[in-house]
Amino acid sequence: MIELTMEQIRYYRLHAHHLDRFYEPADLMSVTGACGLQNTPPGAWETALFNRIPAYSKAAANQLLADKHLLQAWSLRGLPLVFPSEESDIFLSALSAAEDELWIYTKGISLALKLLEMDFDEVLALLLQVMPQLDHQIITSKAVLDETIAGWLLPLLPKAKQTIWQQPSIYGSPDKQTIGGAVVSFMLRPCAAKGLVVFGERHNQTPTFTSYRNWLGHPLKERPDANKQLMRKFLHCYGPATRKELIQWLGCSPKQGSRLWDLLAEERVKVMANGRQAFMLAEDLNDLMKPCQPEREYLLLGGHDPYLDQRDRLTLLPDKRHHAKIWQLISNPGAIVYHGEIIGSWTSRKQNQGITIQMQVWQTKADTEKLLELAAAYAKSKGIKLLNVDITKTPD
Incomplete structure (x- = not known):
């Protein structure tokens, strides 16, 4: 079995993350699409892009979002992520939970569901009925988004549950959030994976939200191999890696992580990395064994x-x-x-x-x-x- 040094792994990953040299605006899609750029805290993605393509200042970076070359939506680990609009299915629908799998970022919803005496799929089905209203409007601020959608869903609930839905949140900020708003906040992650909610332009320092269809002018298109492409991105940027590390990166359940991990069983090879067994894309092995010296120290x-x-x-x-x-x-x-x-x-x-x-x-x-x-x-x-x-x- 091939044994790799720390230096080989670092140099390889610097290149995979486009940090080995300065890149040009022409490389924008490959840079932002490598594994997405996290945008929490706000502005984190701008710094990450500048470190790869210095031509993009803060203002220039945000213009890319305004021009819709790039998209921001809740994605990996339920966090806001910026990625190429043309790869939306890879960073959104590929994260969809299969039957009997927990959705990413939704574990904490159980306390509210217990109070409502409702199950996750029941509430999600109701939410999917009202989310298309975002096709026709843009909502400013996350708190307003949560409570607005909670208000849309309220009439669909049985009368006995409507009172609980409107009670102060049990998750913090009870003066600003209801239990219904908290439920919606968790459920926005599955909705994002389905293309039902994305970030729009910022108004001063406040984010806005609308639907994928309203923002880009068409519904989210899903390729059958989107989940495989997401797995390739992970192994390309973070390999050599393990299934456990994939689960941590995605923030998903072990069951979902194992399903996705197995998709590339025939495309990866086992290596020794830092005294442990890990896996790499077979097509990247040569680059990993003989990585180029980074131009940037x-x-x-x-x-x-x-x-x-x-x-x-x-x-x-x-x-x-x-x-x-x-x-x-x-x-x-x-x-x-x-x-x-x-x-x-x-x-x-x-x-x-x-x-x-x-x-x-x-x-x-x-x-x-x-x-x-x-x-x-x-x-x-x-x-x-x-x-x-x-x-x-x-x-x-």
Whole structure:
């Protein structure tokens, strides 16, 4: 069995994630379609795109959404994801649960369903009856979306359940959300997979929502091999990988993950990676064994960049002591990367006249001038003045 080194894996993944060199606007679809660009917290996808194609500033990136070359919708792990509109079925309908499988991001709905004494499929069937109303309107703000759709569904419920539906939420913000609104919030993920809800343009800092049909002018078209194509994207960007890592990446149930994993049984090969058995697309094996040296030495990645979403974190950061500094429960800091390995973290703080950037580097030999250049480029891409950069080097 082939045994791979960490360097081979890092260099290969840098190329798969389009971080080995600077790419051009002509590469937009392959860059954004590699594995999608997460957009939570808001603006995360803009930083990720800039790190791959520097020609796209914040304003230019958002114009791509406005022009509908790219689409934003709830996708992997139930998170907002930006991807090519032409690949919508791969990032949406491919995530649909089969019979007896839990839908992604819907496990928490059970408390509300228990109060309503209704099952998931029953509520989803009612929701599917009212969602086409989004074909004719655009709704501003997620909270308004939840409560508006909950209001549409209310008349379809038995009288005894309507009172419970309108009670304050048990999930937080009871002054702003009802139990019905909370149920809808969970159910919007299956609706997104069916093309019934997508993100529209932002109004100032507030997102808007409508249907796929209303936004793009046609219903979501599904190719029969969309789920296979999604699996190829995962193994291409994150291989060598395991079934467990696929399940974590998708945020799906073990049953759904196993079904999808088995789709590529004849297209993958087993290798030894970092002392464990993992799998790779057979067609990518040569590139993995002989990866090209990256042209870019240092990267200043946003905290939720797809490259940092690798589940075998020891490959990215061999020293476990630093893992909690990069992968946190609420909001991750940015990562300073050298030749594919994380060597530090960074954060930015907005002030009235611009931003300041703080860096903590664990390798004292890191090139200060290059880090300063990266900080300046980041601020410029956001159209913000860089006030100061504070670099702290802490030896391991």
